[in-house]
Amino acid sequence: MLTHAAEDYLKSIYKLQEKGGKVSTGILAEYLDVKPASATGMIKKLKTMKLVRYERYRGVTLTAAGRAIALEIIRHHRLLELYLFKALGVPWDGVHEEAEKLEHVISEDVEARMDEFLGYPTADPHGAPIPDKNGVVAEVASVPMTDLQNGQSCVVAEVSDNDSALLRHLGSFNLYPGTAFRVIEVAPFEGPFTIDIAGQQVVIGREVAKHVFVDQVRDPDNV
Amino acid sequence: MLTHAAEDYLKSIYKLQEKGGKVSTGILAEYLDVKPASATGMIKKLKTMKLVRYERYRGVTLTAAGRAIALEIIRHHRLLELYLFKALGVPWDGVHEEAEKLEHVISEDVEARMDEFLGYPTADPHGAPIPDKNGVVAEVASVPMTDLQNGQSCVVAEVSDNDSALLRHLGSFNLYPGTAFRVIEVAPFEGPFTIDIAGQQVVIGREVAKHVFVDQVRDPDNV
DNA sequence: AAACTAATTTAGGCATGCCTAAATTATAGA
DNA sequence: TCTATAATTTAGGCATGCCTAAATTAGTTT
Incomplete structure (x- = not known):
């Protein structure tokens, strides 16, 4: 059996690999809230266990065995x-x-x-x-909410799970997976989104919107 | 926060202290499946945290703080x-x-x-x-089943929880907490117990009976 | 091509929690 | 009382997993 720490590394490598291919030591260390030197150490251990592909200074990726464990966790x-x-x-x-x-x-x-x-x-x-x-x-198949245009409607597919305060904030708007909404206005110059959720208008800042992913995007019916 | 290991030690000391007062290093080590030297080490650590009373060669007991943690676990x-x-x-x-x-x-x-x-x-x-x-x-308030005499009836109060095979064995007789039974015969010379559970006669060996604790013991109605 | 920079790795340390082997101590028996 | 024995403790080691500080490397800039 693997240690909890090793399992956490595999899980993190999996997630980072999803969006970006090879995972650098620094990114991994930051994600795990650990110093890069510590990450290097664990990566080497995982390599000897054949759970990870790795060459010095070249980043890590999971082997099939490593991926299987990551997915199990x-x-x-x-x-x-x-x-x-x-x-x-x-x-x-x-x-x-x-x-x-x-x-x-x-x-x-x-x-x-x-x-x-x-x-x-x-x-x-x-x-x-x-x-x-x-x-x-x-x-x-979802896309970041920040890709939406004026007038488009969609359904929330997924939200980031690791920030508790963000989740409370989204919850206060009823912005859960499955919730449908329509973009009323995208303010220019990286401005906030004004959206309509079940008749309620809400303003969502860009930083928040980055963590919301949507599905079933449709252009406005009436042109 | 305490380490898992420290929590396990406190829990074990609590249980051993229940039946026997001061807990010796050896008993504790055996209970935890650890060498006595390791137990000594942890005991010293727990002492510096004031969770335990301890003097060399004299055994351990929990302080109020240690007991509170043990009970929480x-x-x-x-x-x-x-x-x-x-x-x-x-x-x-x-x-x-x-x-x-x-x-x-x-x-x-x-x-x-x-x-x-x-x-x-x-x-x-x-x-x-x-x-x-x-x-x-x-x-x-329960007593070991091995204290029972011929003809007495009682209700199962508690069984040891740490031996999975023993529990399956007891389960096969329906010998769960709350189950009532009557002693038909106690074989002499440390022999087995023959009991009546809801009309079924079963024979329970002494080794098994040691792990069964009973309540509401009554002498036979008809003398 | 050389030098600089930023990332990464190596080296060495520390705490935890286990181990074995050797010393110590309590206690009971001669 | 003195000694033998059994239990306990000390000493020293090992793996894990983190750290800091110093060395190395990749990759870019001049």
Whole structure:
């Protein structure tokens, strides 16, 4: 069995590799809140375990074996988030932190029981896809909200899960995965978005919008 | 925050102290499956944290602060056992191992939510009392089954939780906390117990009986 | 092509928590 | 009382995983 730390590294490499290919030591270290020197050390260990491809100064990527473990941990994490949310009523903005600790510790049996209880779900409370038991993840087809144009309507697909305060903020607008909205106005010069959610107008700053990803984008019906 | 290892030591000292006062290094080490030298090391650390009273060669006991932490961990453990059993259907003989890992990792919030879900229970699936949030534990009034005499009837109060095979064995007789039975015969010379559970006669060996604790002992009605 | 800069790696240290082997101590028995 | 034995403690080592500081390297700039 791997250590919790090693599992965290694999999970992080997976996520960073998703958006950007090879993962540099510095980026990884920052993501894990660790010094680059520490990341180098762990990367070397993971390489000897053949979980990672690595050459000095050249960045890391996961091997198939490393990816399988990363997806297993991510599956734990997202099932736990959804379970805590649905079964225990843990608030939206609290499930990530809790799952972060539990993901390393639950058995395959408990994983399977949560999965069954939840009806074999495919997304966590933030809209992130849950890999199935074979490590197959749904493709992410959503685009950042910052790509939207005036008048377009869409549905929230996913929001970043790691900032609790941001999640509370989004929650206060009812901006959950599945929520539909329409862009009323995009202020020029990197300005905020004014959107219509179920008849309510809300203004969303660009920094916040960066963390919201949307689906089913449609141009205005009336031209 | 304490390390998981330190928490395990405190929990173990608490349990051993329950039945036998001062806890020797050797007993503690054996209970934790660790060498005595390692136990000495941790005991010293716990002493500097004032969680434990200790003098060389003289054994350990918990201070009030140490006891409070031990009870908190035990509360986590027992709530988790019951939760896993009731909410997720984890089998009787599997909850202990699972809870052993989770107990160090759940938040107070999740603890409280499980407690509420379970209706503020007072005993885990093995009949062990669950300390309340203030660290108050119910007195254990049960006696070992091996104290029973011919003809006496009683109710199972508690069974040891740490041996999965033993639990499966007891389960196969329906010997759960709350189950009533009557002693038909105690074979002489440290022999087995023949008991009547809801009309079924079963034979229970002494080694097994040592791990069963009973309540509400009554002498036979008809003399 | 040489030099500079920024990123990365190496070297050496520290805490945790375990181990083995050797010393110490308590305690019971001669 | 003195000694033998069994338990305990000390001493020294090892793996993990982090750190800081110093050296190295890649890649760009001049």
